[in-house]
Amino acid sequence: MTITSLDLEQFITAIRNYSNYDLSEYSDKSLKRRLAKVLVDYKLELSGLITQMKNNQQIVEQVVKDITVNTTELFRDPLVWQHLRYVTLPKLQNQPTINIWHAGCSTGQEVYSMLMILNELDLLNRTKLYASDINTDVLQTAKKGQYKYRFNIAYLDNFDKVMKENPFNYEQFFDIPYSKYFEIDKEKDFIKMHPFLTEKPIFKKLDLVKDCNLFYVKFDIIICRNVIIYFNYDLQNKIFDLFHNNLYNNGYLWLGMHESILGPFAPKFDKIGQVYQKKEHVFPNLDIGKKNK
């Protein structure tokens, strides 16, 4: 099924009319693809879908859930997690509290990856971890911390790399068993995070497009990986504004491997490896008045 630009426009308008969601600044190529997939899955034409959405609020909610992408992994990109473990987080070691926000956490595998590393660094107790997503279904899964074993088996290799090896010291090896953090039941096909991890994060539904920071704290680290790729350039800049406002000075913004700050916010961050660090606030020079004269 091919979705034309006109189809997409009609769909976005319908979503806007029948809900509080605004998809107009989503990246159009993936949005078209996701819409095509939804129509196939629902066995509907676009006009039929729009009629259904008009008559039933729950359908709109479901469509938005199905439109958004929810792929995630334990320790996706192990090298970057190693960097976080051995370079970034140790810098925060002396702080009394550490606030972390996973924005667009999906089913939460990276939330648990983070918690495991924090535990290894003995920072778990003084960390407050907040996580949000637009989709309440994935948040339920994240809260539960239980995943299909066969979908996540490949990512145990990632665990081995990040948790057991130290790339800065090959002599070092930590023999950390999986059972320290999660239970694996191959027969029932699940991986289940231990309660000391699942009780830690505060999960909240949040739409990055229109909501502000609903946690009402500032952050030392904001993690938002492979989320903004679904937004267009303008919307990406609005999100960077939101993140910039809610980071402490010298706080870290961590994006996906192939996401970067390209626009006006680039000068406000330093890039260290894969991580952006918010520059200290520099008072603007006060020559503006002169220019206006």
Place this chain on the structure above:
Amino acid sequence: MIYKAIMIGGSAGSFQVVTKILSALPKTLNMPVFLSLHRLKHVRSGFLEALSLKSNLPIIEPNDKEQIKPGRAYLAPANYHMYIELGNRIALSTEEAVNHSRPSIDLSFITAAQAYREKLIGIMLSGANSDGAYGMKKVNEHNGLTIVQDPNECQVKTMTEAAIKITNINHVFSTEQIINYLLKL
């Protein structure tokens, strides 16, 4: 016809061919080259460097929303789909694998076909599954030019034969013919 972009798809057995093509294309090429190649998803480094050794064009694993520039080769990053967006930018996606592949050659070709239409050259090389065949069909439907590596020359011919089967391909070429054709553009 003035073409504006080249999209190359390949999988098993395509590495040498891509290397040959990239070593033949001149630095001054006035269009971008996109490479949507299957690769091991956990092997992140090495592939780019190996491809770069003999290439005259700088090879880039693009970031999301990166502006497309001529004279560069953009390699779909491991574990992402690579789309061509309107507004001359690249978009990446972590959506589920298509035909067990991420990057999916089909998706790269389809979006490039929509963006460049008749100004796209789609080239399909050796490979062991049928990813890309549908994408080539879309290039053809948008009046782009389709070139397939001669299956008899391919290390694995599943992919090229699949493309030939469902689309009226413009040229079935050996590696050398592909290079000569591109050099005459």
